[in-house]
Amino acid sequence: MNVSAVSTIHAQPPIVMTTVEADLLSKLLQNGADRYSEGATFLAREIRRANRIDPKQAMGNLVTLNSYVVFRYGPPDEIRMVKLVYPGETTNKDIENLPVTTLVGAALIGLSQDQSIEWSDSDGNVHRVEVILVLPPSSGLLQL
Amino acid sequence: MREHIDSQWLPAIIVSDIDQKRLSGLATAAMERIPAVAEELLYELERASVVAACSIPPNVVRMGSTVVFKTDDGQQTRVALVFPGEADISQGKISVLTPVGAALIGLSEGQSIMWTTRDGRDRQLTVLKVEPTALPT
Numbered sequence A: 001m002n003v004s005a006v007s008t009i010h011a012q013p014p015i016v017m018t019t020v021e022a023d024l025l026s027k028l029l030q031n032g033a034d035r036y037s038e039g040a041t042f043l044a045r046e047i048r049r050a051n052r053i054d055p056k057q058a059m060g061n062l063v064t065l066n067s068y069v070v071f072r073y074g075p076p077d078e079i080r081m082v083k084l085v086y087p088g089e090t091t092n093k094d095i096e097n098l099p100v101t102t103l104v105g106a107a108l109i110g111l112s113q114d115q116s117i118e119w120s121d122s123d124g125n126v127h128r129v130e131v132i133l134v135l136p137p138s139s140g141l142l143q144l
Numbered sequence B: 001m002r003e004h005i006d007s008q009w010l011p012a013i014i015v016s017d018i019d020q021k022r023l024s025g026l027a028t029a030a031m032e033r034i035p036a037v038a039e040e041l042l043y044e045l046e047r048a049s050v051v052a053a054c055s056i057p058p059n060v061v062r063m064g065s066t067v068v069f070k071t072d073d074g075q076q077t078r079v080a081l082v083f084p085g086e087a088d089i090s091q092g093k094i095s096v097l098t099p100v101g102a103a104l105i106g107l108s109e110g111q112s113i114m115w116t117t118r119d120g121r122d123r124q125l126t127v128l129k130v131e132p133t134a135l136p137t
Helices: A019-031 A038-049 A103-108 B017-030 B035-047 B099-104
Strands: A016-018 A051-053 A068-074 A078-085 A096-099 A116-120 A126-135 B014-016 B049-051 B066-071 B076-082 B093-095 B112-116 B122-131
Touching: A016 A019, A019 A038, A019 A051, A038 A103, A068 A103, A068 B017, A078 A103, A078 B017, A096 A103, A103 A116, A103 A126, A126 B017, B014 B017, B017 B035, B017 B049, B035 B099, B076 B099, B093 B099, B099 B112, B099 B122
Parallel strands: A016 A051, A078 A096, B014 B049, B076 B093
Antiparallel strands: A068 A078, A068 A126, A116 A126, B066 B076, B066 B122, B112 B122
């Protein structure tokens, strides 16, 4: 693959992953059919640079797999709410499932509330996400 | 869009800058799925006085507050105001993305507000007591 074609991260905030999650995601990338996609390449880099912590130390405002995340994404400047998932989990009626192997999913994982990250894709377009709110993994988020 | 009760009857509410940002994001993101309550919450956030989180008076309902309120049918209820996903009615944790939750945010002790239940009835509640928040801000 052409390494120079992958996306470039601009502002690199410190990110955090639990040891368990970093391990799971590394295995996912080793076995995944789409491991050379832009998103998977981005994710691999994020796993490498993440500060690893014991799962017991993870704070509730940290974006992990199965977190519900409200974030600002641009361009266009829009607010989205997703559940961050393994690839292949289909979206249910309550919330959009965003695979961690997409560019935006890989950008979100490891961030905490109020952090933002910027990157440019292989076409040179700059993207930015800012985490507004992280809700813990839970069933029935919007079943009121 | 639902009709709002005449604005002269709306109590002045106070919201922290942090709650304002998080709740606006949440309500905007939830607009497609639960438009009625998301719109109500956004309306409250837009009309609220926004102050720094450290300046919120202790008797004002914010995220994480435990609130004792009475409704116009005489019932007295004690709930903690939480984000959706943390809500658990059996533990008295009520989501801010509910009609009552959206009505409670920003109220001070002694204030009353009208809200509309999901089955369309207009109700009134009065905040009796706000207990200190246990959640990190």
